[in-house]
Amino acid sequence: MRQVIFLGAPGSGKGTQSKLLVADCGFNHLSTGDLLRAEVAKESELGLKVKNIMENGELVSDDIVLELLKINCDLVGSQYLFDGFPRNISQAQALDEQVLNDTDSMAVYLDLDLNVLLERLVNRRTCGDCGAIYNLVYSAPKTAGTCDKCGGSNLVHRDDDKEEAVSKRLEVFKTTIAPVLDYYEQKGNLRRVDAEQSMDQVLTQIKKTLGC
Numbered sequence: 001m002r003q004v005i006f007l008g009a010p011g012s013g014k015g016t017q018s019k020l021l022v023a024d025c026g027f028n029h030l031s032t033g034d035l036l037r038a039e040v041a042k043e044s045e046l047g048l049k050v051k052n053i054m055e056n057g058e059l060v061s062d063d064i065v066l067e068l069l070k071i072n073c074d075l076v077g078s079q080y081l082f083d084g085f086p087r088n089i090s091q092a093q094a095l096d097e098q099v100l101n102d103t104d105s106m107a108v109y110l111d112l113d114l115n116v117l118l119e120r121l122v123n124r125r126t127c128g129d130c131g132a133i134y135n136l137v138y139s140a141p142k143t144a145g146t147c148d149k150c151g152g153s154n155l156v157h158r159d160d161d162k163e164e165a166v167s168k169r170l171e172v173f174k175t176t177i178a179p180v181l182d183y184y185e186q187k188g189n190l191r192r193v194d195a196e197q198s199m200d201q202v203l204t205q206i207k208k209t210l211g212c
């Protein structure tokens with residue numbers, strides 16, 4: 001079983017591609033957010049600890065996330081798509097040392113020029129009524145200013161999607177992901193996929209890379 005570590009900036013299409021890969025190739029989607037929520041719902045000892053941390057508005061430590069990954073992954077019997085973890089070099093190393101060990105794994109990076117990402121993200125509009133998301137360049141609503149889904153006319157440019165905030169987020173991403181990419185590259189298991197193509201083309205290329 002080859003495990004896949006899926007890496008990509010906000011706006012790279014990682015969320016969409018994850019869903020498609022799960023549907024087409026039978027991966028188990030492993031999102032740390034989902035794992036944390038599931039453990040809390042189980043009311044296990046660890047879950048209660050996590051609940052406490054979250055209720056205090058604190059960040060769950062890497063150690064807890066790694067522990068959760070260890071108990072929830074059947075690396076021999078299942079194939080996983082690690083999404084949202086690792087986010088930095090220490091998490092990447094810990095994931096290898098504590099969870100993956102010598103398991104066959106591959107890191108796939110959705111490679112995209114940061115200026116293209118900036119354009120994607122600043123053109124995002126969110127319906128203030130139903131939460132539908134549009135992009136004025138790639139997926140504009142049929143009638144400008146009106147939500148296709150609910151007919152509302154409350155399309156909002158969220159502060160998170162304004163240029164200054166997006167630039168800052170992308171800069172942080174770039175700085176923290178660079179050593180992660182170097183790390184996997186040196187191990188010889190990094191594959192870069194050109195994510196500036198259409199959604200279908202990106203999916204085809206990822207599948208080819210993974211052989212599925």
Ligand SMILES: [Zn+2]
Nearest residue numbers: 127130147150
């Ligand atoms: Zn709407």
